[in-house]
Each structure stands twice: as C-alpha cells, then as structure tokens.
Amino acid sequence: MRKFTAFACGTGAGLLTFYLTKLNEPKAAVHNSWTRSEKPVDPCALWDHNWDLRDPKSLVKPVKNDLSQEQNRYNSELEKVVPKHARHIILIRHGEYLDVGDTDETHHLTERGREQAKYTGKRLCELGIKWDKVIASTMVRAQETADIILDEIDYEKAKVKNCAFLREGAPIPPQPPVGHWKPEASQFFRDGARIEAAFRRYFYRAYPDQTKDSYTLLVGHGNVIRYFVCRALQFPPEAWLRISINHASITWLTISPSGNVSIKYLGDTGFMPVNHLTNRIPRAAKNVV
Structure with missing residues (x-):
C-alpha cells in the first residue's frame, strides 16, 4: 500500500511539473496546416531583388x-x-483572327476580333491613362489590333513603335506537357531566346531620373504575354501554358521603385459583351482566300 501511494504521488508530481512547464512556455502561433508556415521557405519561392x-x-x-x-x-x-517612381506595363492580346493561309500576311482579324479591339480601346480610354510608349508586334493581327485601339486612345499613331521581338512563338517547353501542341525543339530554341530578349527589353524598374509613373502599352500575343507574366512575377516560366487569356484582353503589371512586381489585371475582358469573349483561333480551310 505504501509503495502504491509513493508511486501515485510521484506520478502526480511528475504530471504537475510537466503541465506547469508547458503553461510557462511561450505561446506558439496557431497555423493552418495548408500554409506550411512553420517550414522553411523553398529557395525557388524567394524573391530575387x-x-x-x-x-x-x-x-x-x-x-x-x-x-x-x-x-x-x-x-x-x-x-x-534609387528609382522614385513605378513603371506600369499594360499588355494587350490581339483580337480574334482567322487562320487562313500559311503566312502571317493572311491572318487578319475577324469582324468580332475588330469589335473586341474597339471595346478594349474604349476601356483603355476610360481608364484615362497618359501613355508614354505604345509598342506593337509586327504580326498582322497585332498591327490591326493596335490600329483600332489607337483610334480610341490619346496617342499619336506616328509615335507607335513596332517590335519583331514581340511576335508570337513557343517560349519554353511547358509543364505539364500537352499532347495537342508539340512544337519541334528547334522552335523553342529559336523563339525562346527572342521572347526572353523581349522580356529583358521591356521589363525593368524605373531609371532614377524618371520623374513620374510611366505607362507602356504592348500589343502582342497570348504565348508571349503568358510567359512575360510568369517571368515578371518570378513564377516558373514553364508554367506559362497553365494561364488562359482572352482575345483583346488587358493584363496590367506594375514594377515598383523597389523592383517588386505586382499584377493588377490578368486577361481582363469584363468590359466586353459575353458573346465577344473568345480565346481560341477559329480555323478555316487552307484553300479559303
């Protein structure tokens, strides 16, 4: 009986000591398991300043x-x-076009594509932006889209710059791979270097002598815009094909003076009627003129 009493007292004292120790420990923050906040940040998630x-x-x-x-x-x-102001890069995908013929010269906007571009131009006008630069891809569908937009915004057509680096292409093999689209490796090698060069040409923090926020309008293509978004936000560039953006949509990225990048719009087309929302190319027989 004495042994049992001694055991019970010892156990009770031990438990009391344990709980008193726990009560005196600093309270740990409560975390949701999905945040993984107690684990070290993966190196690939760290921002490169x-x-x-x-x-x-x-x-x-x-x-x-x-x-x-x-x-x-x-x-x-x-x-x-040290920069004092931000740079705003507004990216516009061309309007819907008809895939007729084997060359870019035959790829003109459809009637709906022209209407899409007009809606986008009106939206940009409503935003009241004072544009510093307007740059368009040299491909026909981007040129036609830019012309329609310029009829709606306050910018001289004579000042528009054309850039072949912005032409559509295959930026990098996507992950996960897709079965319906498999360009040759040489196409990635050729287009990828050009599209990466375009990113470096247009995406950078402001120069120190910039006296106000600047606004650059780029009229280009879906693959290029999706790749730019991944690169600018420091997401894996191989993820570009996971993003879908509509024709004539607005994507708005801001580069702050610190070099941090944020996205305001991604493929925005909320200003268009529902029957104008498209993102795939309508196909036509190759012998159609």
Whole structure:
C-alpha cells in the first residue's frame, strides 16, 4: 500500500511539473496546416531583388571600412541610383483572327476580333491613362489590333513603335506537357531566346531620373504575354501554358521603385459583351482566300 501511494504521488508530481512547464512556455502561433508556415521557405519561392540587374545596392561600390567618410560616400551614391517612381506595363492580346493561309500576311482579324479591339480601346480610354510608349508586334493581327485601339486612345499613331521581338512563338517547353501542341525543339530554341530578349527589353524598374509613373502599352500575343507574366512575377516560366487569356484582353503589371512586381489585371475582358469573349483561333480551310 505504501509503495502504491509513493508511486501515485510521484506520478502526480511528475504530471504537475510537466503541465506547469508547458503553461510557462511561450505561446506558439496557431497555423493552418495548408500554409506550411512553420517550414522553411523553398529557395525557388524567394524573391530575387536584383532580377533586372538594377538593384541600387548592386550598382554602388560597397563600403570599404567603417569610417564615416566612406559611409557618407556610399549613401550619397546610393541615393543617386534609387528609382522614385513605378513603371506600369499594360499588355494587350490581339483580337480574334482567322487562320487562313500559311503566312502571317493572311491572318487578319475577324469582324468580332475588330469589335473586341474597339471595346478594349474604349476601356483603355476610360481608364484615362497618359501613355508614354505604345509598342506593337509586327504580326498582322497585332498591327490591326493596335490600329483600332489607337483610334480610341490619346496617342499619336506616328509615335507607335513596332517590335519583331514581340511576335508570337513557343517560349519554353511547358509543364505539364500537352499532347495537342508539340512544337519541334528547334522552335523553342529559336523563339525562346527572342521572347526572353523581349522580356529583358521591356521589363525593368524605373531609371532614377524618371520623374513620374510611366505607362507602356504592348500589343502582342497570348504565348508571349503568358510567359512575360510568369517571368515578371518570378513564377516558373514553364508554367506559362497553365494561364488562359482572352482575345483583346488587358493584363496590367506594375514594377515598383523597389523592383517588386505586382499584377493588377490578368486577361481582363469584363468590359466586353459575353458573346465577344473568345480565346481560341477559329480555323478555316487552307484553300479559303
């Protein structure tokens, strides 16, 4: 009986000590299991602050020592290269076109495609944006879309730039692969380098001497826009084919002075009637003129 009593007292004291210790421990935050917030962030999810090679700290000679003169020099040079304003990149996919013939010259907008472009132009006009640059792909369907949009917005057609780098293509083999679309490896090799060059040409944080937010309008193609979105947001570029955007849709990306990138619209066509919403190419017999 004495042994049992001693055992019970010892066990009770042990449990009491355990619970008192737990009560005195700092309260851990409650996390939902799906957030994985208690696990280390995957390296591929970390933001690369120098993605455009224009992080101010990478442009200034580092401090050599702890002397105040050296620190003042560093601070002064850093201030000169820090952007003060944002860059807004607005991407427009061309309107619906008819896939007739084997060359780009025969790929003109359908009547619905022209109406889509007009709706988009009106929407851009309503947004009241003062455009700094308008750039269009050199392909016929993008040129026709840009012309219709320019009739609606406040921008001189003579100032529009044409860029062959924005032409449609196969940017990178997609993941997961799709069975209905398998370009040759050489097409990815050829188009991918060009489309990546286009991204580097148009996506970067503002220069330090930019005195206000800037707005650039790019009229291009679905594959190119989807790849740009993945690259700009630092998503795996192979994921581009998981995104679907409608014809004549608006995609709006903002590059802040810090270099952070956010997306305001992705394939927005909410301003169009439902019967104008399309994203696939209507096919026609090759012998149709």
